[in-house]
Amino acid sequence: MNYSIEEEKGSGSETTPLLQTGPTSEGRCGLRLKESCKKVLPLLMVSGAGLIFSIQAVLSKLMPIPPGEYVFMEATFNIPFCLLVCFHSGVNISPPNPLTRKNGWFWGRVIFGGLASGGKILVVRNMNIGDATAIIFSAPIWAGLLARIILKEKYTIVNLFAAIFGLVGIILIAKPGILFHDVSNPGQSTLPWACATLGVSIIAAVSYVCVRATGDDVHPMNFVLYTAIVELICGLLINPAMKQAIVLPPCNWVRGALLACGVGATVANLLIVRGLALENSGPATLMRNWDTVYAYIFQIIFFSVTPDWISVLGAVLIVSTALLQGIDRLVDISCGISF
Numbered sequence: 001m002n003y004s005i006e007e008e009k010g011s012g013s014e015t016t017p018l019l020q021t022g023p024t025s026e027g028r029c030g031l032r033l034k035e036s037c038k039k040v041l042p043l044l045m046v047s048g049a050g051l052i053f054s055i056q057a058v059l060s061k062l063m064p065i066p067p068g069e070y071v072f073m074e075a076t077f078n079i080p081f082c083l084l085v086c087f088h089s090g091v092n093i094s095p096p097n098p099l100t101r102k103n104g105w106f107w108g109r110v111i112f113g114g115l116a117s118g119g120k121i122l123v124v125r126n127m128n129i130g131d132a133t134a135i136i137f138s139a140p141i142w143a144g145l146l147a148r149i150i151l152k153e154k155y156t157i158v159n160l161f162a163a164i165f166g167l168v169g170i171i172l173i174a175k176p177g178i179l180f181h182d183v184s185n186p187g188q189s190t191l192p193w194a195c196a197t198l199g200v201s202i203i204a205a206v207s208y209v210c211v212r213a214t215g216d217d218v219h220p221m222n223f224v225l226y227t228a229i230v231e232l233i234c235g236l237l238i239n240p241a242m243k244q245a246i247v248l249p250p251c252n253w254v255r256g257a258l259l260a261c262g263v264g265a266t267v268a269n270l271l272i273v274r275g276l277a278l279e280n281s282g283p284a285t286l287m288r289n290w291d292t293v294y295a296y297i298f299q300i301i302f303f304s305v306t307p308d309w310i311s312v313l314g315a316v317l318i319v320s321t322a323l324l325q326g327i328d329r330l331v332d333i334s335c336g337i338s339f
Contacts, residue, residue: 045271047290052268054294057124057133058302059257066244067125070258071118072235073249075228077262082225085266091221106218109210113223114230116204118238123197130307131173133295134315135197140322141166142205150209156334162321169321170198172314224269292319 060070086093096103116139124132141162148155174194211223239246249255292315299305307315328334 049268049271050291051294052264052271054129054133054291054298056261056264056268057120057129057295058298059261060121061124061129062302063249063254063257064251065249065254066239066242067122068235068238068242068244069246069249070235070261071121071231071238072246073258074121074261074265075232075235077259078228078265079225079232081263081266082221082228085270086221086225089221091219093222093225095226096218096222102214102217105210105213106222107226109207109214109223110226110230112203112207112210113227114234116200116207117227117231118234119196119200119203122238123193123200126193127197128299128305128307128311129303130292130296130299130315131194131311132197134173134292134311134318135170135194136201136204137292137322138166138170138198138318139201139204139208140325141318142202143208144325146205146209147212151213153212154338156328157337158324158328158334162325165317166321169314169317170194172317173311175310221270224266228265 056074060067060074063070065073083093085091096106098104098107120132120136123136141159144153144155144159145163147153148159174191235246249258296307296312296315299307324333
């Protein structure tokens with residue numbers, strides 16, 4: 001029988017090893033473990049950021065200083081750590097030109113994000129932490145609606161139901177007297193401050209829309225740095241408006257807590273930026289639901305205020321709507337129905 005040279009080359013006898021080698025069972029287990037860690041790590045980052053923000057809210061409520069002074073001092077400690085991270089990472093911190101369209105969205109995100117951060121401290125001081133956090137967490141609901149109006153993005157039937165049920169949840173938490181005549185409302189969750197908290201949530205939603213419009217043209221740390229600068233300015237403006245002076249707190253524990261809040265703000269923002277970069281927005285959004293859980297736990301532990309079942313039902317509605325929107329991003333449960 002005659003064999004051609006091409007057949008001998010094509011047989012692969014010279015290039016294929018006689019003994020096929022592959023990863024052992026232990027090696028495969030190690031690879032699966034590494035893959036699982038890669039999937040879980042960004043979700044833990046986002047959840048950890050929520051825990052830090054909740055601790056900050058508790059500390060800001062416990063400190064015997066005005067809210068404007070807290071915003072100013074926290075930003076004062078936050079900015080140096082942001083600069084340190086930027087210099088270490090080689091990030092260009094020069095301010096973008098506000099005259100271009102893309103940079104205009106960047107400055108919109110920075111301004112509205114800074115206002116939302118400062119406003120959050122103000123409302124937390126005058127409401128129960130759990131109720132305030134639950135209302136603020138409705139920001140993703142309003143972001144979808146604003147993105148449809150401003151950016152002409154798709155608005156699904158799930159987004160519509162989320163907005164409706166989210167608003168119902170806010171009403172249950174606020175408990176307006178016209179609807180709840182006989183319901184006792186422990187703590188400080190009054191209707192005016194609930195409306196103010198809703199305003200903070202909508203401002204945060206506008207900042208989310210600005211982030212979407214900006215895209216990937218700006219490094220995330222620039223957002224963190226300039227947002228802290230806006231918070232610093234807000235603190236400078238709030239104190240004179242409330243006829244209060246900015247002074248260094250006399251208590252050592254308050255100074256240490258302010259330093260911890262400044263460092264925590266940088267770490268939390270870094271965790272969120274990194275977590276969102278490593279994971280899809282859907283699962284990452286779902287992990288932000290832990291913010292409300294942390295807030296209610298800390299409210300019970302540190303302030304001995306147990307939320308009533310109506311507030312809990314309202315918080316569950318808001319969290320469920322956020323969960324529903326996150327699931328819709330993953331598996332498209334809206335069935336293509338959009339507006």
